[in-house]
Amino acid sequence: MNLLKDLFHLFYPNLCATCHQQLLQNESVICTICRHDLPHTHITDFTQNKIIDAFYGKVIIEKAFALLFYRKNNITKKLIEELKYKGNEEIGVLFGDWLGELLKENKEFNDIDYIIPVPLHKKRLKERGYNQVTKFGQTLSNHLKKPLVENKLIRVSATKTQTLKTRFERFRNNDTKFLLTDINFFKNKHILLIDDVITTGATLEACAREFLNSKDCKISVLTIAYTE
Template sequence: MQFLKDIYSLFYPKICICCKNLLLSNEILVCTICRHDLPIICYTDFKKNKITDIFYGKIHIENANTLLHFQKEGKVKELIHNLKYRGRQEVGAFLGNWFGSMLADLHVLGDIDIIIPVPLHKKKKRKRGYNQLTTFGESISKILHKPYTEDILVRTSFSKTQTFKNRMDRFLNTTSKFYLKDTLALKNKHVLLVDDVITTGATLTSCCLELQKVEGIKISIITMAFAE
């Protein structure tokens, strides 16, 4: 069996998604050097940090955190863009397993009841073929032993990608609307809302405003990365 694996690797070598160098046999998706170079954030204080500051005075959230610092150019951008636009859903699993393990070690989100992603509009999901948050959310779900569901919160308006827009354009583009299909399922629940990259927080705020229509709901937020 190992011989067949070696033959397969000879013709289909695995390369680092960031630097494009060959991966060693014990490396997954990202080489050791690139992984150590990734700018980790993961604040130790989940209640007061740069992510919670984004929502101050807009909505109430219990906790918020992010894994990586997103820059206009760099390895984090390469990871996220491979996940969103090149079909590399294993990036979501890689980041979810990594962040999920860190969250479990910090023992902060142990009281959450359910994990929900920021939804894609059905047109965009049909075009892309997947929600880039699925493997990320599912991986965290397995580690934290909490259910993950994509069918409760839906996006009702379609907007073009905001990846290349500046911060002001993102803030002004608040047309995304969301609809909660089942309010009873979230009554008195602590929801963990997950997203990929947070900038102004406009989309997450819109999601939270819809979720906060539920009686007794509590909301925490985590994202793959934060773009300052």
Template sequence: MQLFKDIFYLFFPDVCLSCNQQLSKNENTICTICRHDFPLANFTNQIDNPIEKKFYGRVPIESASALFIFHKKGKVQQLIHQLKYKNQQEIGTLIGNWLGEELKSSNRFKNIDYIIPVPLHPKKKKLRGYNQLTKFGVTLAKVLNSEYIDNKLIKTYSSETQTKKGIVARWNNVNEQFKIKNEDYFNNKHILLIDDVITTGATLESCANQLLKSKNIKISLALMAFTE
């Protein structure tokens, strides 16, 4: 069996999903060079970090963090593109483990009850075939000993991509797009709301406002990447 695997690897080697170079046998998903070359945000233990400041006066956030800093045409963009559009869902698991261990070791992300992803509209999920946040969220839940729930916060209608919109247009586009099914379900709970890349924060704000309809709820944020 091992001989067969070695022969298969010889003709069909795994490649790094960031730089496309061949992986060695002890590497997984991304190569060691890329892993050390990614721009890390280092926000997890930083009070009043740039993500938290972004939501001042908008919605109350307990704590927020991201694993990477996002730069256009950079390694992080390439990695997340592979996750979102090329069905390379092992990237979500990789980032979930990486960020999860950071959050687990921090006093700022204790007692997380539920992990909630920013939802996709059912039509978009059917077209893509998956939510790029699922593996990320499931992995975070395992590391943080919490529960992943993806059927309580829903997206009520589809919309155009947010990528090229300004802050006002983004807010108008996402406001009232989301709905919480059972407002009492999250009463007295600490929610970790997750997304891939944060820019203006309009989508997360809209989701948080829905979750805040529950009583005595706390909301923290965990993102794959933060756009400066």
């Protein structure tokens, strides 16, 4: 079995998602060197941080966390683009495992009831073929033992992706709309909204506002990356 596996990797080598060097047998998705170069946010306070500040005066967020900084031309940007546009969903699994273990250990999100991924519009989902945060959410769900709910929040407008807009365009964008298909389902629940990256927070804010239609629904936010 190992011989067959070695032969397979000889002809179809696993390459690092960022530097594209061949991965060693004990490496997965990204190489050890690139992994060490990842720009961690080092957030330790889940209730008072820059992510929470982004929603101040707009919508109440209970807790928020992002693992990495997302900057122009940095390694995180390459990973998010691989995940989002090049079909490399294993990146979502990698960070689902990473964050799942971290959150299971610190117990910050032990009181959530559901994990909710930011949905794609059905047109964009058909074009892309997948939601880039689905496998991330599924992996988190396995670690945290909390259900991933994908069919209760839907996107009812298709706008240009936030990461491809200029910062000015993102600030003035009011076209992203979401809809809850069952408001009562989230009554008295604490939901964890997940996405790949926070830019201005406009998309997550729009999602959170829709959950405010559910009585006494609390909202927390988790992403792989955060734009400073």
